[in-house]
Amino acid sequence: xxxxxxxxxxxxxxxxxxxxxxxxxxxxxxxxxxxxxxxxxxxxxxxxxxxxxxxxxxxxxxxxxxxxxxxxxxxxxxxxxxxxxxxxxxxxxxxxxxxxxxxxxxxxxxxxxxxxxxxxxxxxxxxxxxxxxxxxxxxxxxxxxxxxxxxxxxxxxxxxxxxxxxxxxxxxxxxxxxxxxxxxxxxxxxxxxxxxxxxxxxxxxxxxxxxxxxxxxxxxxxxxxxxxxxxxxxxxxxxxxxxxxxxxxxxxxxxxxxxxxxxxxxxxxxxxxxxxxxxxxxxxxxxxxxxxxxxxxxxxxxxxxxxxxxxxxxxxxxxxxxxxxxxxxxxxxxxxxxxxxxxxxx
Amino acid sequence: xxxxxxxxxxxxxxxxxxxxxxxxxxxxxxxxxxxxxxxxxxxxxxxxxxxxxxxxxxxxxxxxxxxxxxxxxxxxxxxxxxxxxxxxxxxxxxxxxxxxxxxxxxxxxxxxxxxxxxxxxxxxxxxxxxxxxxxxxxxxxxxxxxxxxxxxxxxxxxxxxxxxxxxxxxxxxxxxxxxxxxxxxxxxxxxxxxxxxxxxxxxxxxxxxxxxxxxxxxxxxxxxxxxxxxxxxxxxxxxxxxxxxxxxxxxxxxxxxxxxxxxxxxxxxxxxxxxxxxxxxxxxxxxxxxxxxxxxxxxxxxxxxxxxxxxxxxxxxxxxxxxxxxxxxxxxxxxxxxxxxxxxxx
DNA sequence: GTTAGCGCTCAACGGGAGCGAGTGCTAACA
DNA sequence: TGTTAGCACTCGCTCCCGTTGAGCGCTAAC
Numbered sequence: 183x184x185x186x187x188x189x190x191x192x193x194x195x196x197x198x199x200x201x202x203x204x205x206x207x208x209x210x211x212x213x214x215x216x217x218x219x220x221x222x223x224x225x226x227x228x229x230x231x232x233x234x235x236x237x238x239x240x241x242x243x244x245x246x247x248x249x250x251x252x253x254x255x256x257x258x259x260x261x262x263x264x265x266x267x268x269x270x271x272x273x274x275x276x277x278x279x280x281x282x283x284x285x286x287x288x289x290x291x292x293x294x295x296x297x298x299x300x301x302x303x304x305x306x307x308x309x310x311x312x313x314x315x316x317x318x319x320x321x322x323x324x325x326x327x328x329x330x331x332x333x334x335x336x337x338x339x340x341x342x343x344x345x346x347x348x349x350x351x352x353x354x355x356x357x358x359x360x361x362x363x364x365x366x367x368x369x370x371x372x373x374x375x376x377x378x379x380x381x382x383x384x385x386x387x388x389x390x391x392x393x394x395x396x397x398x399x400x401x402x403x404x405x406x407x408x409x410x411x412x413x414x415x416x417x418x419x420x421x422x423x424x425x426x427x428x429x430x431x432x433x434x435x436x437x438x439x440x441x442x443x444x445x446x447x448x449x450x451x452x453x454x455x456x457x458x459x460x461x462x463x464x465x466x467x468x469x470x471x472x473x474x475x476x477x478x479x480x481x482x483x484x485x486x487x488x489x490x491x492x493x494x495x496x497x498x499x500x501x502x503x504x505x506x507x508x509x510x511x512x513x514x515x516x517x518x519x520x521x522x523x524x525x526x527x528x
Numbered sequence: 529x530x531x532x533x534x535x536x537x538x539x540x541x542x543x544x545x546x547x548x549x550x551x552x553x554x555x556x557x558x559x560x561x562x563x564x565x566x567x568x569x570x571x572x573x574x575x576x577x578x579x580x581x582x583x584x585x586x587x588x589x590x591x592x593x594x595x596x597x598x599x600x601x602x603x604x605x606x607x608x609x610x611x612x613x614x615x616x617x618x619x620x621x622x623x624x625x626x627x628x629x630x631x632x633x634x635x636x637x638x639x640x641x642x643x644x645x646x647x648x649x650x651x652x653x654x655x656x657x658x659x660x661x662x663x664x665x666x667x668x669x670x671x672x673x674x675x676x677x678x679x680x681x682x683x684x685x686x687x688x689x690x691x692x693x694x695x696x697x698x699x700x701x702x703x704x705x706x707x708x709x710x711x712x713x714x715x716x717x718x719x720x721x722x723x724x725x726x727x728x729x730x731x732x733x734x735x736x737x738x739x740x741x742x743x744x745x746x747x748x749x750x751x752x753x754x755x756x757x758x759x760x761x762x763x764x765x766x767x768x769x770x771x772x773x774x775x776x777x778x779x780x781x782x783x784x785x786x787x788x789x790x791x792x793x794x795x796x797x798x799x800x801x802x803x804x805x806x807x808x809x810x811x812x813x814x815x816x817x818x819x820x821x822x823x824x825x826x827x828x829x830x831x832x833x834x835x836x837x838x839x840x841x842x843x844x845x846x847x848x849x850x851x852x853x854x855x856x857x858x859x860x861x862x863x864x865x866x867x868x869x870x871x872x873x874x
Numbered sequence: 875g876t877t878a879g880c881g882c883t884c885a886a887c888g889g890g891a892g893c894g895a896g897t898g899c900t901a902a903c904a
Numbered sequence: 905t906g907t908t909a910g911c912a913c914t915c916g917c918t919c920c921c922g923t924t925g926a927g928c929g930c931t932a933a934c
């Protein structure tokens with residue numbers, strides 16, 4: 183026995199209803215409310231029995247309706263992937279409005295984006311920014327702050343990326359620092375932050391007259407490089423949305439979930455994994471995150487200049503409104519790709 | 529009838545017990561568990577009846593124990609104020625450890641501090657950083673980014689504060705921008721960010737040869753000034769801690785609370801008000817924030833160089849462990865004052 | 875292949891009994 | 905006059921049990 187066209191329609195009806203109500207769906211509901219092929223509840227009952235045997239439905243207990251299984255959701259999402267309904271002009275305008283203010287800082291951008299998606303979907307949203315080491319240098323400036331201390335300002339395509347204090351030679355004048363900054367900018371422009379350290383080592387000899395400054399510059403860059411290694415900005419939006427769902431009406435469950443969001447570490451790995459395709463779906467235990475057993479997560483990756491940059495993830499109950507989420511994600515991934523691409527063109 | 533020494537001891541015992549258990553406290557408990565003056569439950573009963581008449585206790589219903597009123601908490605906190613127990617060396621070491629990494633960015637600093645306090649107290653913690661307009665300029669740099677675009681980097685005593693793009697004259701060379709930057713730094717150093725705009729206007733004539741750059745610089749500073757007007761960094765730690773308390777076991781209540789935290793606007797006003805004393809206590813509706821009716825909030829303000837800079841607030845159920853919270857707050861307020869003062873001395 | 879109907883199952887709801895923590899009051903005691 | 909023991913009373917909480925109703929599987933008829 184395999185799944186046919188009619189079984190599929192029934193399954194869709196069940197999933198749709200369950201997503202809305204969070205209550206086991208009975209055969210009568212499918213027959214009366216969704217009118218699948220005009221079949222009676224008895225026929226639906228037979229088909230549902232088959233769907234259960236095939237592993238698409240679960241029955242919490244004998245006299246209850248049925249509930250979609252993870253396998254069913256996966257099938258459902260797969261069928262949606264090609265045909266994710268476009269957002270209505272109204273919806274996309276609303277999203278755009280929440281983003282409209284010109285974003286200068288990467289952090290602001292992804293925070294706004296996370297909030298916007300959270301609001302549009304009603305679920306918790308997490309966004310990982312581009313990896314720090316992958317950002318491309320635009321300009322580097324050593325700004326004197328006091329006698330012996332200077333601030334290292336590194337401007338990348340995602341705006342001011344990092345600043346570290348460094349010690350300077352006491353007799354290094356502002357002019358000297360300026361000259362060094364210019365040379366560095368000239369020679370390092372376009373490299374990723376990760377590539378700067380090694381290149382600096384190579385430049386060392388040609389800048390021997392500024393040996394001490396170079397020495398502490400290399401130190402500072404090394405420090406930045408190490409810190410930046412797998413650092414990404416992570417933004418969370420709508421964390422409290424999870425409390426809207428009866429799945430998380432238990433305070434303890436909700437708390438472990440929210441604590442997980444606050445800690446950020448899990449989010450980093452969640453958003454890092456599985457970047458091959460455009461969308462990734464993980465259900466329940468597949469996430470590997472404690473406190474997310476009753477959650478599903480869809481991630482979409484975004485790019486800049488064709489390269490993978492980061493990912494947006496929407497986390498909700500397993501019975502998520504996948505169709506709507508997919509369209510919002512698609513919109514936002516495109517928006518971020520464009521915005522980041524533009525800013526790197528700037 | 530007024531409150532005497534013995535009534536006070538009984539009241540303290542009741543508050544202590546209620547803070548731990550969240551259950552109405554009966555006369556027998558006070559007598560047996562807290563052994564106040566070795567009195568029997570009958571005597572305690574009489575005293576409790578008096579305390580209720582005086583408005584320090586409430587009775588949820590006839591056959592239940594009694595619950596402290598807001599008036600009682602206020603008295604309780606007042607009595608603690610002078611004598612907030614010091615943190616044990618272990619506790620303060622633990623706090624310090626969570627802060628140890630050298631903080632370069634204000635945002636990192638207050639985020640870490642908020643988390644540390646949240647962890648130490650078990651309650652939600654919010655911290656407001658110094659007002660942007662009050663920060664003092666250390667250095668200003670116009671960093672060329674492309675042909676006509678430059679980045680305005682403003683370094684204050686709280687590290688890199690804001691950067692805005694500005695348009696530059698197409699024939700302004702990096703050297704010119706550098707020279708302008710140096711002059712600006714010389715002349716503006718030590719001013720607060722709020723004072724820069726007006727001063728720039730005054731300098732305009734003396735820099736007429738760089739008229740176009742000055743023009744867009746003034747524009748950019750104006751923009752920054754307006755944006756910064758009442759902008760403060762706000763950090764939240766341990767938002768999910770509220771879910772630990774039966775007062776917030778209702779998902780809807782918890783959600784409005786968490787949504788309020790995410791929106792940040794209320795927090796800004798909460799932390800702005802009442803800076804006169806060192807500590808401020810607000811109970812329930814006094815906060816004026818929807819969703820905080822069952823909360824209390826203690827705020828402590830911190831200073832730098834003697835001036836008020838910002839505030840730390842701990843939000844928990846009305847039956848908060850005030851003693852412990854006060855000592856943690858005292859520690860952290862001092863830490864922030866010192867750290868900010870040091871960085872402004874840097 | 876589809877449908878009507880019947881009997882069965884089982885979670886959820888609601889009312890009533892019993893329990894127990896806690897009070898107020900009174901009377902006795904130091 | 906303050907303290908204490910004792911007793912009757914109150915009232916929320918929990919447990920138990922009967923009822924309800926949604927939903928299923930199965931069978932027989934169309």
